[in-house]
Amino acid sequence: MGDKPDLIPGIYNYCDRWCERCAYTSCCLQFQIESEEATTTGALQDFDALNARFWEDMGEALVQAMRLIREMAAQQGIDPEDLDKETVLSRQQESFHQNAREHPCATAALVYSGMVNEWFAAVDEYTDADESLLTNHPFALDEHLQVIRHYQYFIYPKLVRAVEGRMNDSAIADNEQQTDANGTAKVALITIDRSLAAWSVLYAEYPAHEDKTLSILVHLDRLRRSLEVVFPAARAFIRPGFDSKPA
Ligand code: SF4
Structure with missing residues (x-):
């Protein structure tokens, strides 16, 4: 550490392992x-700047994704605001006495992983192509598909860890911000945001599968909002480096 003054202690504890x-290698x-x-520090900084631009673009896509979810859900008679906070919280209290893997948010994340596989299988079957969409797709979709695949199985273990953390720290107040559970939940929320942005692009690209894509968008959006109910201070958690550089 003494030889490398630019290193940010603990930055890897609340990252997405991608x-x-x-942008912080x-x-x-x-x-x-x-x-x-x-690798030289200069080369790493150039690499980081490129990645920072990638995530800025993805942030703009998320705003469009949110608008799309609301428009499409309204057209199909789905109410994305249909989230009973009291139900989520009472289930949370029940499930804190069970295994964290049975928590409704963790279960929803597991369901999401399966929905992704079903979506890709349906597209492959429909197009009847020799190669899967995963290995043979338009260049413009490459980054969005990477985002979806990288986070597909990432969200569930993060949510289990976050819920377990809450179970172990039950004495900590809900509004206590800098807890491991909140930091872990924040990483999960960010990966859900990014996945939503990527799915909104696929929604437009694959009109034959728009029902399935919309189901995924609505499911992820509900999971995102459920998490914000269960971990109300998670978005405010300050991750070393990503949200602020330590003094
Ligand atoms: S902070 Fe970045 S470089 Fe470090 S482990 Fe996490 S994703 Fe990898």
Whole structure:
């Protein structure tokens, strides 16, 4: 650490473990230990700047995704605001006495993983192509498909860890911000946001599958809002490096 003053302590504790897309490799001890080739700080900073632009573009896509969900859901008679906060909270209290893997948010994340596989299988079957969409797709969709696939199985274990953290720290007040459970829930929320943005692009690209895509968008949106009810302070958690540089 003394030789590397730019390193940010603990930045890797609340990241999405997608180093190829990370804008902070030059500040991350974990990355620098794990990367097999020695890379100069300048080269890492150039790489980080490219990735920072990628995520800025994705942030704009999320705004469009939110608008799309509301428009499409209204057309199909689905109410995306149909989220009973009291039900979510009472189920939360019940499930804190069970395994964290049975928590409604964790279960919903697991369901999402399956919905993604079903979507890809349906598109492959419909197009009847020799190769799967995953290996043969338009270049313009490559980054969005990468986002979906990278986070498909990432959200569930994060939510289990967040819920377990809450169970273990039951004495901590709901509005206590800097807890491991909130930090973990925040990472899950961010990956859900990014997945929503990517799915909104696929919605427009695959009109033959818009019902399935809309179901995924609405499911993810509900999961996102349920998480915000269960972890009301999660969005405010300050992740080292990503949200602010430590003094
Ligand atoms: S902070 Fe970035 S570089 Fe470090 S482990 Fe996480 S994703 Fe990889």
